[in-house]
Amino acid sequence: MKIIDLSKIQNKSKNTKRINSFADDIDKGLSLKNKAISSKYFYDDRGSKIFQRITKHPDYYLTNNEIEILNKVKLKLPNILKLKEIDIIELGPGDGSKSKVIIEGFLKKNYIVNYYPIDISKKALKLIKRNIKENNRLNINGIVSEYIVGLSYVKNLSKNKQLILFLGSNIGNFERSQSVKFMKSINNNIKKDSYIFIGFDLKKDPRKLNKAYNDSSNLTKKFNLNLLSRINNDLQANFNLKKFIHYGIYNPLLGAMESFLISKEKQQVNIKKIKKVYSFEANETIHLEYSFKYTIEDIENLAKKSKYTIEKHYKNNDKGFINALWKK
Numbered sequence: 475m476k477i478i479d480l481s482k483i484q485n486k487s488k489n490t491k492r493i494n495s496f497a498d499d500i501d502k503g504l505s506l507k508n509k510a511i512s513s514k515y516f517y518d519d520r521g522s523k524i525f526q527r528i529t530k531h532p533d534y535y536l537t538n539n540e541i542e543i544l545n546k547v548k549l550k551l552p553n554i555l556k557l558k559e560i561d562i563i564e565l566g567p568g569d570g571s572k573s574k575v576i577i578e579g580f581l582k583k584n585y586i587v588n589y590y591p592i593d594i595s596k597k598a599l600k601l602i603k604r605n606i607k608e609n610n611r612l613n614i615n616g617i618v619s620e621y622i623v624g625l626s627y628v629k630n631l632s633k634n635k636q637l638i639l640f641l642g643s644n645i646g647n648f649e650r651s652q653s654v655k656f657m658k659s660i661n662n663n664i665k666k667d668s669y670i671f672i673g674f675d676l677k678k679d680p681r682k683l684n685k686a687y688n689d690s691s692n693l694t695k696k697f698n699l700n701l702l703s704r705i706n707n708d709l710q711a712n713f714n715l716k717k718f719i720h721y722g723i724y725n726p727l728l729g730a731m732e733s734f735l736i737s738k739e740k741q742q743v744n745i746k747k748i749k750k751v752y753s754f755e756a757n758e759t760i761h762l763e764y765s766f767k768y769t770i771e772d773i774e775n776l777a778k779k780s781k782y783t784i785e786k787h788y789k790n791n792d793k794g795f796i797n798a799l800w801k802k
């Protein structure tokens with residue numbers, strides 16, 4: 475498996491003024507009236523490892539629900555596509571446990587599979603390398619990059635019909651209007667008649683949601699606080715993790731789980747690489763993540779607004795999760 479790191483290629487081409495987008499985004503986010511940091515920064519090496527443990531935790535029902543569906547459809551998808559060779563492009567695959575199920579289905583149906591996992595985390599791609607082995611019917615080219623940058627890069631490599639995977643309810647990280655823009659930009663970067671297979675977590679009892687994002691082993695707490703460790707390590711900051719609490723709660727008006735870190739006391743934090751000190755009031759929040767939950771109507775509207783045709787919606791047994799198969 476080859477791994478192409480696009481962030482390195484892009485930084486090299488700007489060698490006079492190396493743009494440190496992580497530092498810029500942290501500065502912007504911590505300078506807002508309501509402080510906020512994008513959830514895409516959770517996934518440094520340690521963050522990706524902790525997330526892998528979260529997916530195996532019984533409170534985090536999402537993974538099992540989706541794997542149940544993947545096992546049901548893995549031999550159906552190759553029949554729907556009716557081809558001999560396929561380019562499977564995955565956005566944010568994590569450790570590739572789910573990808574493996576889908577890929578196995580295509581291999582069992584004698585396809586040649588060219589798999590392009592695109593993930594912002596290099597660690598995720600290294601985990602895939604360990605989890606999924608290449609053979610004479612399976613080629614893997616991993617790309618370290620943001621979703622759309624990676625997708626437009628793959629556009630030049632991909633020669634066959636495409637199946638895009640966007641699993642695990644990653645779509646939930648986008649606010650409603652952003653999700654339409656995002657799905658449209660995927661649409662603009664894939665071939666005509668391509669299929670896309672997306673995971674949607676459905677609206678459900680908030681107690682179940684709150685339990686999933688506040689697991690009994692405190693893994694999500696660790697995962698969220700790890701973002702402060704990442705800032706400490708990468709940007710030479712002095713966040714004291716003991717002075718922040720993790721707070722994850724379902725907002726029924728938005729229809730989204732929201733994750734915050736909350737400052738326990740009035741404090742100041744110095745980020746040396748940005749050459750700035752940030753002040754926190756007692757009980758002040760940093761917003762970290764949205765996980766929007768969907769109704770079937772929301773899913774249908776998203777498909778329509780972003781110009782896809784719905785082929786089929788697959789549900790798990792308790793009907794709490796949907797994998798949608800759409801066509802460009």
Ligand SMILES: C[S@@+](CC[C@H](N)C(=O)[O-])C[C@H]1O[C@@H](n2cnc3c(N)ncnc32)[C@H](O)[C@@H]1O
Binds near residue numbers: 514529568569572592
């Ligand atoms: C919630 S995990 C889901 C992993 C996997 N799809 C699953 O269902 O278990 C999100 C994954 O997407 C990646 N990711 C998050 N934001 C990203 C972005 N903007 N561009 C590329 N990858 C991103 C993360 O590194 C992580 O591996």
